Amino acid sequence: MAFTRNPANGANEFYGEFLINAQGEDVVAGVRTPEPVLKLKDQMPKTYAELLKVRQILEKHFKDVQDVEFTIQEGKLFMLQTRNGKRTAAAALKFSIDMVKEKLINWQTAILRNPADQLEQLLAPIFDPAEIKKAKVIATGLPAGPGAATGKVYFNADRAVQAAGRNEKVLLVRVETSPEDLRGMIAAEGILTARGGVSSHAALVARQMGKVCVCGASSVHIDYEAKTATIAGQVFKEGDHLSIDGTSGTVYAGQIKTAPSEIISGLLNGDKTAQSTEKFRSYAQLMKWCAKVTKLQVRTNADTPEQTANAIAFGATGIGLTRTEHMFFEGDRIDAMREMILADSLEARQTALGKLLPYQRADFHGIFKALKGFPATIRFLDPPLHEFLPHSSEQQTDLSRKLGISVEKIMGRVHELHEFNPMLGFRGCRLGIRYPEITAMQARAIFEAAADANKQGYKAKPEIMIPLVGFKKELDLQVAIVHDVAKAVMAERNTKVAYSVGTMIEIPRGALTADEIAETAEFFSFGTNDLTQTCLGMSRDDSGSFLPPYQEAEIVTKNPFASIDQTGVGQLMKIAVAKGRSKNPGIKLGICGEHGGDPDSVKFCHRLGLTYVSCSPYRVPVARLAAAQAAVTDLKAARK
Amino acid sequence: MAFTRNPANGANEFYGEFLINAQGEDVVAGVRTPEPVLKLKDQMPKTYAELLKVRQILEKHFKDVQDVEFTIQEGKLFMLQTRNGKRTAAAALKFSIDMVKEKLINWQTAILRNPADQLEQLLAPIFDPAEIKKAKVIATGLPAGPGAATGKVYFNADRAVQAAGRNEKVLLVRVETSPEDLRGMIAAEGILTARGGVSSHAALVARQMGKVCVCGASSVHIDYEAKTATIAGQVFKEGDHLSIDGTSGTVYAGQIKTAPSEIISGLLNGDKTAQSTEKFRSYAQLMKWCAKVTKLQVRTNADTPEQTANAIAFGATGIGLTRTEHMFFEGDRIDAMREMILADSLEARQTALGKLLPYQRADFHGIFKALKGFPATIRFLDPPLHEFLPHSSEQQTDLSRKLGISVEKIMGRVHELHEFNPMLGFRGCRLGIRYPEITAMQARAIFEAAADANKQGYKAKPEIMIPLVGFKKELDLQVAIVHDVAKAVMAERNTKVAYSVGTMIEIPRGALTADEIAETAEFFSFGTNDLTQTCLGMSRDDSGSFLPPYQEAEIVTKNPFASIDQTGVGQLMKIAVAKGRSKNPGIKLGICGEHGGDPDSVKFCHRLGLTYVSCSPYRVPVARLAAAQAAVTDLKAARK
Numbered sequence A, B: 001m002a003f004t005r006n007p008a009n010g011a012n013e014f015y016g017e018f019l020i021n022a023q024g025e026d027v028v029a030g031v032r033t034p035e036p037v038l039k040l041k042d043q044m045p046k047t048y049a050e051l052l053k054v055r056q057i058l059e060k061h062f063k064d065v066q067d068v069e070f071t072i073q074e075g076k077l078f079m080l081q082t083r084n085g086k087r088t089a090a091a092a093l094k095f096s097i098d099m100v101k102e103k104l105i106n107w108q109t110a111i112l113r114n115p116a117d118q119l120e121q122l123l124a125p126i127f128d129p130a131e132i133k134k135a136k137v138i139a140t141g142l143p144a145g146p147g148a149a150t151g152k153v154y155f156n157a158d159r160a161v162q163a164a165g166r167n168e169k170v171l172l173v174r175v176e177t178s179p180e181d182l183r184g185m186i187a188a189e190g191i192l193t194a195r196g197g198v199s200s201h202a203a204l205v206a207r208q209m210g211k212v213c214v215c216g217a218s219s220v221h222i223d224y225e226a227k228t229a230t231i232a233g234q235v236f237k238e239g240d241h242l243s244i245d246g247t248s249g250t251v252y253a254g255q256i257k258t259a260p261s262e263i264i265s266g267l268l269n270g271d272k273t274a275q276s277t278e279k280f281r282s283y284a285q286l287m288k289w290c291a292k293v294t295k296l297q298v299r300t301n302a303d304t305p306e307q308t309a310n311a312i313a314f315g316a317t318g319i320g321l322t323r324t325e326h327m328f329f330e331g332d333r334i335d336a337m338r339e340m341i342l343a344d345s346l347e348a349r350q351t352a353l354g355k356l357l358p359y360q361r362a363d364f365h366g367i368f369k370a371l372k373g374f375p376a377t378i379r380f381l382d383p384p385l386h387e388f389l390p391h392s393s394e395q396q397t398d399l400s401r402k403l404g405i406s407v408e409k410i411m412g413r414v415h416e417l418h419e420f421n422p423m424l425g426f427r428g429c430r431l432g433i434r435y436p437e438i439t440a441m442q443a444r445a446i447f448e449a450a451a452d453a454n455k456q457g458y459k460a461k462p463e464i465m466i467p468l469v470g471f472k473k474e475l476d477l478q479v480a481i482v483h484d485v486a487k488a489v490m491a492e493r494n495t496k497v498a499y500s501v502g503t504m505i506e507i508p509r510g511a512l513t514a515d516e517i518a519e520t521a522e523f524f525s526f527g528t529n530d531l532t533q534t535c536l537g538m539s540r541d542d543s544g545s546f547l548p549p550y551q552e553a554e555i556v557t558k559n560p561f562a563s564i565d566q567t568g569v570g571q572l573m574k575i576a577v578a579k580g581r582s583k584n585p586g587i588k589l590g591i592c593g594e595h596g597g598d599p600d601s602v603k604f605c606h607r608l609g610l611t612y613v614s615c616s617p618y619r620v621p622v623a624r625l626a627a628a629q630a631a632v633t634d635l636k637a638a639r640k
Helices: A024-029 A038-042 A045-062 A089-103 A107-112 A116-123 A129-134 A159-167 A178-186 A201-209 A262-268 A278-293 A306-311 A324-329 A334-341 A346-371 A394-405 A407-417 A427-433 A437-455 A472-491 A510-514 A528-536 A542-546 A547-552 A569-583 A599-608 A617-639 B023-029 B036-045 B045-062 B091-103 B107-112 B129-134 B156-166 B177-185 B201-209 B262-268 B278-293 B306-312 B324-329 B331-344 B346-371 B395-405 B407-417 B429-434 B436-455 B472-493 B509-510 B528-536 B549-552 B569-583 B599-608 B617-640
Strands: A013-017 A066-073 A078-086 A135-141 A143-147 A148-154 A170-174 A191-192 A214-216 A220-222 A229-230 A233-235 A241-246 A250-253 A299-300 A317-322 A375-379 A461-465 A500-505 A522-526 A587-591 A611-613 B017-019 B064-071 B076-082 B137-140 B142-145 B150-156 B170-174 B191-192 B212-215 B222-223 B228-231 B232-237 B241-245 B249-252 B297-299 B319-323 B377-378 B461-466 B500-505 B523-527 B588-592 B612-615
Touching: A013 A038, A038 A045, A045 A066, A045 B429, A078 A587, A078 B091, A078 B228, A089 A107, A089 A116, A089 A278, A107 A278, A107 A542, A107 A617, A116 A569, A116 A599, A116 A617, A129 B137, A143 A148, A143 B017, A143 B177, A148 A159, A148 B500, A159 A170, A159 A178, A170 A178, A170 A220, A170 A241, A170 A346, A170 B137, A178 A241, A178 A250, A178 A324, A191 A201, A191 A241, A201 A214, A214 A394, A214 B528, A220 B023, A262 A278, A262 A394, A262 A522, A262 B142, A278 A617, A299 A306, A299 A346, A306 A346, A306 A617, A317 A324, A317 A587, A324 A346, A334 A346, A334 A407, A334 B306, A346 A375, A346 A437, A346 A461, A427 A437, A427 B549, A437 A461, A437 A472, A461 A472, A461 A522, A500 A510, A500 A587, A510 A569, A510 B509, A510 B528, A510 B569, A522 A528, A522 A569, A528 A542, A528 A569, A528 B509, A542 A547, A569 A599, A569 B177, A569 B509, A587 A599, A599 A611, A599 A617, A611 A617, B036 B045, B036 B436, B045 B064, B045 B429, B107 B278, B142 B201, B150 B156, B150 B191, B156 B170, B156 B249, B170 B177, B170 B222, B170 B241, B177 B324, B191 B241, B212 B278, B212 B461, B212 B549, B222 B324, B228 B306, B249 B395, B262 B278, B262 B306, B262 B509, B278 B588, B278 B617, B297 B306, B297 B617, B306 B346, B319 B324, B319 B346, B319 B599, B319 B612, B324 B331, B324 B346, B331 B346, B331 B395, B331 B407, B346 B436, B346 B461, B395 B407, B429 B436, B429 B472, B461 B523, B472 B500, B500 B509, B500 B588, B509 B569, B523 B528, B523 B569, B569 B588, B569 B599, B599 B612, B599 B617
Parallel strands: A148 A170, A170 A191, A191 A214, A299 A317, A299 A611, A317 A375, A375 A461, A461 A500, A500 A522, A522 A587, A587 A611, B150 B170, B170 B191, B191 B212, B297 B319, B297 B612, B319 B377, B377 B461, B461 B500, B500 B523, B523 B588, B588 B612
Antiparallel strands: A066 A078, A135 A250, A143 A214, A148 A241, A220 A229, A229 A233, A241 A250, B064 B076, B137 B249, B142 B212, B150 B241, B222 B228, B228 B232, B241 B249
């Protein structure tokens, strides 16, 4: 049995094995240990030469790497079977580049030869291959953020941050994560959770930050009080080592050596040595080809200048989603945010908002600078307010002391904001409708930052996005505030800012009334995460209890939070596109949400005729490849 | 100013008031106290006679009761204005019946003259008019269950039940209610909650049971520990009296006398005196007319034989929704249910289900008997399992003792079943997919009960409804179990049961893929409560924080949980009707959920061409009237 080239690393060498006095089954069954096919050269030189000839004939004919079975009977070579060979991402890349050089295929075909869903393998840090063989698998979860990470475990964000401050390599291990864990996630090499799916908070943030993540490893039993995790009978205390492989979802005991991908070092760190590697150059060539053919633009979901810069290095042409709320968790600003939420009156709320304004303005300014003239879709405050309040009595006491507000009042407000189904609750534009002053502050921060950036020559292009719109009037009311503030700031600064206002289509009613909404909206961005949750009546965070049996019973073929449910959610998107264009033919259409980085979803968006997809920075290459593949497929279909 | 008939009670008498030496504004402004119009007879007999003549001319011309303004200058009568007069439900009924007798209008027009949304006023118990004038309003909330109730307040279901056992009239006062409060709600005259909208659990159950209910009275501050409610500065202890008017949403301090409506006494209790009253006879006449013209059938949502019998007395032609889970809360059966949820293995689960089977069978048997041959749509287990487990440590300890299961294990299971958004979680058919044995038990209970009822000559017609279907395959898998069990039971009992299996369309994906689903489903029932929650991305229980500002800003004109959002949710219904019929032209279509009792929604369902609407028993007359009005409107439009 053999491959016409090396399916692991892509080398143009005959690669395989054989057994003397045996059948193919014996090789597969592993009863006897076969010998490398190269040895045949010595043992049967004539037949080996014949094999090499066949190898060339096959590749010429099929124009792809073949996986063949052969037998040699009394010196005569028989070819039993041939088929396209399975390959790693690294091999696929090298095959495709080499075959273009060899004129076996053209560059368009080379694009199709790289499986988009494997591309992340090329970007992910890897475990040292020798070490991993010796390591012991103690648990498995969902592969949520590809790559390899090793470090000391910590069960709480604060202690993870402290440990990272002591230059420890840290793994944050949590039952599940929430926005309060963000600092800990930033500080960690990787994240391991016992609960949550591939679209849980942990997974989402991990992918956005390019962090390694294994989530939903249910056999990991965490005791926060005792500060231990029990895995496969073994107790891990804080400071003990674990290693996780986010490409496979595997958890190992102990420490395993890792290394970053050359593509990452070359693109993001400008590492010249990395840039000179074949892997880097091949990747760069592939992306150059993609850019030649693609129709669908790829933007990024980014909340910081650093994420933005990374995404642009990966080839993103703007931001499709900035979640302004992530900014509220950093440092002191969370206190101002809490003060705002606890405020009793418009005046008190505005005082607190006044404290948030400079932070937001600085954030946006940083993003506009990092964007170098690319547009930024900025979403207004979206999550339910209770997510920002402290829930433990210790934290509440702390906050009470800081703000001079009684603990009872804080508890009362937490209680008041508690919701049975927060996903369907007081969030999105409902916040801005009830508290228009929040909308006004965020708009002011954007326009002031844009004015500053323009003055420095950066050409800010804010696209303001109102979340969770289901009724045209919601958008009308919010848009009016944005225009008012824009006018005021432009007058104050005596400048012009080019901006547009649009909405997320993320609840079914928004899609179904897209014609009405498009009368006001200058763009739609499909929030397919929430659209999936509402269209399917399925909570992303709770679906772990029934999605696995659903996949087993083939009720769903793919996790609908990872790949767009084209039959259901896709139908709503089609309705929204058609209705939106019926009233506003030039409306700009995009998609944010994690689906923007899923190859099948990207191809679906291409067929829908969207302007762009937006995904987390480390998914940008995947989306670019998938978008290019969709365009090549179109070209090939048109030629037929 | 005068009415051509009495707008309060409908009496055919000239009714109004006048002021000498004054203008109309003086009457309206209330600066001077006007005199009854009858006195004009003595003061200006000639003009009075002229007025009576005008009264007749106007009613003949407009064929409706008029609200007029007039002035008399130097003996000469001037008519200043006339318009159709506003009226109470009682007056509307009497006007319409009288005017048919007087041949001013035909019976079809009489149907239109009774505002369907006011009809419940006729059915509601009322406060003694003299006493109410003296009573003090101390709070207001949402009018959630019409009628008047007075009683001693209790803040917990157990104590409410005990007090009712001591023959006390009880008002259950809660921050909000949950299924665990059900016994207390049954025991109470009325329910007052501090939180929740007109579609909250409290309101829903209250209307289904015909209980008086004021909900969301946010100025009622309840302290469960102290067992007090503070309202307008006044502290009410358990046992103190409150009175609530669920028609207006008003809360009064103290006790106020009430009386049941004659229509209720006549229909439900067969009270002969009540049946001989004009109010009762007029109502009966109106309903007879309705029956002559209506196209849309009216069914009821009922979980007990008593509710079923009431609904049939109100004119329902079957059950559109039996929620099987309500049955699991009564008496000992909750323990068996909990045992099932806590079971570790299929065997243990089946043992517990075996205990539930006889209860369920008896429940269904009672319902089939009460239905007298009308069909019953029975929905399989729907709510998330954690709703059945005890959440306080006291109750958990109790259960641990009863079932011999450790408290840790109970706590663990509660934790495991906890969900972030239970509405979008592990519920509906997802339960039956993961635990097919639950589906099998429920199917067995239905078919065994039907076989028993048939033997006794009752002709059971179960229509089994699978909840929360979004994928055809979900339905296929559940339907297969139902058919298997049906076959088995019919063989065991050597009998036939006429049954059908269908689904609720309650999530957008179900509506969007209705063509696929209709290949399996024999009927659709629109679960518009959940369809509204998912289509609008709006939690019914949490919408209290933003719906009021939404109504103020005219983003929504009506509460979408009370009246179907025809633009959004209605669009999904239209899609589902068209797609469902495309694959299954004869598919039976209905609606359950509280919208089935809302006049506008009923009319919308008529226009959609549904077979039936289903609503709570006390809403059946409203739905019948609305359905008849829709049919009359159609006839009139056709004639034009």
